Amino acid sequence: MQETIAHEEIKRTGVIGIIRVPTAEDLIKIAEALYAGGLTCIEVTMNTPGALKFLESARSRLPNIVLGAGTVLDGISAREALLAGAQFLVTPTVELDILEVAHRYGVPAVIGAMTPTEILAAWEAGATFVKVFPASVLGPRYLQEIHGPLPQIPLVPTGGITAENAAEFIRAGAVAVCAGSWLVDRKALIEGRYDALTERARKLMEVVKKAREA
Template sequence: MDKVTVLETMRQIGLVPVLRADSVDKAMALAEAVADGGVTVLEVTMTVPGAIEVMRRLAQQRPDILVGAGTVLDPETARMCILEGAQFVVSPALNLKTIEMCHRYSIAVLPGALTPTEIVTAWQAGADVVKVFPASAMGGAKYLKAVKAPLPQVELIPTGGVSVATAHEFLEAGAFALGVGGDLVDHKAMNEGRAHVVTETARKYLEIVKEYRAKKA
């Protein structure tokens, strides 16, 4: 899938679940539960033990899922993830060399930034989308809306503080898509054998995105 298609898929789904788990098998089970709810975009963080293996297996076994690498802090890690099948690269911070590496492979790159200066620096360096993290620490959707006012051309994905309760507010503020963590990736439910809880939450998020777009159309 080329970079333009990757970004358009991300925009259409409207959601980028941040997948964290303490084993490869648990990560795979979470990925399946999220995908069963119709969310076919996943960010596998490098904090997952065996994260590369998870990306490799998803790329091979679930070609319908758009798999990205998360918590990528340097260009070497970015390259390793890309070679194993990652189709986009996300970071909680801004590393210019990582952006350069992703450009070399024509892979979508979403570096993290928080202040307006950091966001503009990331955008000017070639970020396809800027991850605003941690969004909740700066006031959530109100902060995103304030940043988008002078920077409407910059695509932003808020992460941190996004939930079913706040999703519509973030979309209204101008989010390109929503970075969702613990509110969707429910480890307690998974450990209790209730994968359907994660699947149902994924469906709720998709419905929120659908309703928002229908209203804006």
């Protein structure tokens, strides 16, 4: 598949920020805060209330952000997300119908997998990137072991990624990392401290950049 802006931006920056919050309130403010920290690729999960409405409004209000839909579980949801404005799709598991939709509309698909068999199957089915999940359980060493025999597969660890461990995953062979709960800190949101999200985004971007340059 020809590279899209989303594909190129994920590869260039090496970071996808995940927004998964219990209410639709302030989704735009959260995205703006992350962007202020240098994060340009943002995924909003489909189990976030108002996710589709956010995608519809954010494409015009946040033109410099590459927006994706995450936790996509079936082809119908994938199509709805793309029609709402999503520029890439992210799944927690290997879902071939979602890949079919992604290919049909020419958008990147970050397909979730855990075992070597799942990872290879996702790649051979046409995944743009393979999301290694849950990274918090598997760890950087697991990613390194997978990368050894399968260096051609662009791996994106997800789950428990922070500024403290992101560099380890990059050095283990990750082309990018996905960060969610650490990045969009729930306590900071409750207190309305969006600057804290900006600072976390900035720190994560710096860590990944340095790890790539090392």
